Amino acid sequence: xxxxxxSTAVSEEILLEMYKRIYATRRFELTCVDLYRQGFIxxxxxxxLGEEAIAAGACTAIEADDYIISTHRGHGHCVSxxxxxxxxIAEIMGKSTGLCxxxxxxxxxxxxxxxxxxxxxxxxxxxxxxxxAGMGIKIRGTAQVVVNFFSDGASNNGVxxxxxNLASIYRLPVIFMLENNHYAVGTKVEYSAGxxxxxxxxxxxxxxxxxxxxxxxxxxxxxxxxxxxRARAGKGATLIEANTYRHGGHHVxxxxxxxxxxxxxxxxxxxxxxxxxDKIENTAALEEIxxxxxxxxxxxxxxxxxxxxxxxxxxxxxxxxx
Amino acid sequence: MSEIMYREALxxxxxxxxxxxxxxxxxxxxxxxxxxxxxxxxxxxxxFGLERVIDTPIAEASFTxxxxxxxxxxxxxxxEHLFVDFTLLAMDQIVNQAAKYNFMSGGQGxxxxxxxxxxxxxxxxxxxxxxxxxxxxYHIPGLKVIMPSSxxxxxxxxKTAIRDDDPVxxxxxxxxxxxxxxxxxxxxxxxxxxxDVKKEGKDVTLVTYSYMTLKCLEAAEALEKEGISVEVVDLxxxxxxxxxxxxxxxxxxxxxxxxxxxxxxxGIGGDIASMxxxxxxxxxxGPVMRxxxxxxxxxxxxxxxxxxxxxxxxxxxxxxxMV
Numbered sequence: 001x002x003x004x005x006x007s008t009a010v011s012e013e014i015l016l017e018m019y020k021r022i023y024a025t026r027r028f029e030l031t032c033v034d035l036y037r038q039g040f041i042x043x044x045x046x047x048x049l050g051e052e053a054i055a056a057g058a059c060t061a062i063e064a065d066d067y068i069i070s071t072h073r074g075h076g077h078c079v080s081x082x083x084x085x086x087x088x089i090a091e092i093m094g095k096s097t098g099l100c101x102x103x104x105x106x107x108x109x110x111x112x113x114x115x116x117x118x119x120x121x122x123x124x125x126x127x128x129x130x131x132x133a134g135m136g137i138k139i140r141g142t143a144q145v146v147v148n149f150f151s152d153g154a155s156n157n158g159v160x161x162x163x164x165n166l167a168s169i170y171r172l173p174v175i176f177m178l179e180n181n182h183y184a185v186g187t188k189v190e191y192s193a194g195x196x197x198x199x200x201x202x203x204x205x206x207x208x209x210x211x212x213x214x215x216x217x218x219x220x221x222x223x224x225x226x227x228x229x230r231a232r233a234g235k236g237a238t239l240i241e242a243n244t245y246r247h248g249g250h251h252v253x254x255x256x257x258x259x260x261x262x263x264x265x266x267x268x269x270x271x272x273x274x275x276x277x278d279k280i281e282n283t284a285a286l287e288e289i290x291x292x293x294x295x296x297x298x299x300x301x302x303x304x305x306x307x308x309x310x311x312x313x314x315x316x317x318x319x320x321x322x
Numbered sequence: 323m324s325e326i327m328y329r330e331a332l333x334x335x336x337x338x339x340x341x342x343x344x345x346x347x348x349x350x351x352x353x354x355x356x357x358x359x360x361x362x363x364x365x366x367x368x369x370f371g372l373e374r375v376i377d378t379p380i381a382e383a384s385f386t387x388x389x390x391x392x393x394x395x396x397x398x399x400x401x402e403h404l405f406v407d408f409t410l411l412a413m414d415q416i417v418n419q420a421a422k423y424n425f426m427s428g429g430q431g432x433x434x435x436x437x438x439x440x441x442x443x444x445x446x447x448x449x450x451x452x453x454x455x456x457x458x459x460y461h462i463p464g465l466k467v468i469m470p471s472s473x474x475x476x477x478x479x480x481k482t483a484i485r486d487d488d489p490v491x492x493x494x495x496x497x498x499x500x501x502x503x504x505x506x507x508x509x510x511x512x513x514x515x516x517x518d519v520k521k522e523g524k525d526v527t528l529v530t531y532s533y534m535t536l537k538c539l540e541a542a543e544a545l546e547k548e549g550i551s552v553e554v555v556d557l558x559x560x561x562x563x564x565x566x567x568x569x570x571x572x573x574x575x576x577x578x579x580x581x582x583x584x585x586x587x588x589g590i591g592g593d594i595a596s597m598x599x600x601x602x603x604x605x606x607x608g609p610v611m612r613x614x615x616x617x618x619x620x621x622x623x624x625x626x627x628x629x630x631x632x633x634x635x636x637x638x639x640x641x642x643x644m645v
Contacts, residue, residue: 132393134400136399
């Protein structure tokens with residue numbers, strides 16, 4: 001198990017690309033929190049606040065035609081994979097113009113065009129599916145890879161063990177991206193995991209496991225690039241444990257009072273957005289990104305608010321004789 | 323026409339579809355060189371190689387989920403669960419993932435996978451290897467459920483299932499594998515969602531499927547000698563359900579019995595009986611009856627196992643109470 005924490009030179013173009021993704025995710029999630037408090041979003045959603053660098057770094061490291069699959073905390077991956085923010089907000093608001101026509105919502109948001117196989121409401125539910133996407137790639141004979149995002153919570157589920165073993169024996173082009181944010185709702189990873197070095201679960205099945213700082217977008221980017229190269233070279237899967245911390249509770253209505261406040265302060269002092277911003281000298285470019293995202297979001301919210309709800313009669317007709 | 327075994331008919335369907343479409347591949351425990359526990363996949367690895375005839379470790383939940391993922395990116399997986407009893411290990415991937423993906427994504431992603439398995443009692447394999455669990459899958463929107471009773475139906479329906487863009491649960495029966503029947507030599511397919519009247523009659527309708535179709539035909543033959551004309555409707559597909567054929571038969575005879583091996587309680591017979599009574603009440607001479615498996619786990623001893631599921635005698639008795 002190799003600990004990677006050194007930063008090599010990555011071009012400013014790449015840094016700006018990642019910053020765009022992180023900033024967009026951050027603003028997107030905060031916008032969703034506002035919309036929720038104002039009653040425009042119903043149900044729950046699970047903000048990716050504080051974890052943005054993992055999706056941003058990973059998605060920047062892969063090609064547009066590579067696949068991802070994610071978790072119930074799936075907005076960040078969806079944004080970073082390039083989804084149209086208008087269609088995302090419309091979906092989260094349940095409108096018929098949403099990515100999934102208002103059928104899926106926050107926990108099942110997906111975008112076929114972006115090769116984003118989607119968020120998943122079952123913890124660990126996406127892990128076998130992402131693994132299977134790797135098998136599908138092999139059958140089709142292309143050089144694509146899959147980034148299979150899941151959580152520390154999911155890594156204790158049976159399907160994780162099965163899937164990483166399957167990826168190992170079949171040498172599948174799957175990058176197992178374990179987002180260790182140290183909590184499964186309110187249960188600490190120190191409680192749930194017999195051995196907290198989760199990256200060590202890879203070698204147990206013949207898959208290299210590495211640990212990275214999940215708040216360092218560059219570190220995530222480099223680790224993902226290396227894993228993708230391995231995969232495309234036919235060398236199979238990699239397990240990347242990316243360490244991070246939620247900036248809030250489990251979902252938008254959970255104040256997270258059980259979280260260690262000292263630890264939270266420490267992690268917030270290493271805000272992934274600021275860590276990356278500090279690496280970028282081109283302040284004009286940064287400003288441009290921020291302004292562009294801010295106005296895109298404003299338009300997206302207006303679009304979603306003005307979009308129609310799904311037609312109830314139409315829906316009933318489609319299911320009444322099913 | 324040739325007379326072949328049910329398991330050979332399935333083997334043929336798999337081979338034909340794998341020749342036709344290089345994206346079709348099969349996965350399951352012991353299906354490659356071992357040829358499968360019931361020999362359905364026998365020899366396929368020789369023609370298609372181990373890249374398309376793939377043995378799996380004992381990881382039901384995840385190889386089922388893998389089929390969902392492979393299907394979503396454009397391959398066409400046909401997976402095998404040795405026993406329907408083991409599909410329970412994969413229920414999240416079948417029910418929460420495969421069945422719902424297309425719906426939840428607003429139609430963005432079809433899941434063209436086939437999950438083959440087999441069930442049923444009669445071999446002394448006891449409680450965990452002898453169940454009939456189709457009611458679980460029948461109940462879930464988004465799944466198609468097929469249960470063929472003959473080599474002809476098995477071959478034609480498996481081919482169509484593989485070409486279908488939705489997830490299909492294809493349940494065979496362990497006592498059917500060695501039964502024989504005629505199949506055309508030329509390639510053919512059969513439509514999903516169409517029942518088949520295996521025997522025409524005018525006095526009583528038996529609505530049935532899978533192995534019980536054979537028991538119903540046995541009973542019908544015996545009853546014919548008593549001057550009672552029984553119509554046997556083999557559903558073939560449980561869902562989408564062929565209301566037209568079933569209701570037409572119900573209206574014709576006015577007397578219906580649903581026969582299935584699965585436990586009576588919560589078996590699909592209740593749903594079918596209700597539906598017929600709701601829609602054809604005025605044409606019925608009496609309530610729709612059910613002859614089904616006893617509400618028990620299947621025991622090991624062969625004699626007590628036998629009485630757990632309907633026999634030809636029980637079906638004959640049932641028909642006699644109606645005429």
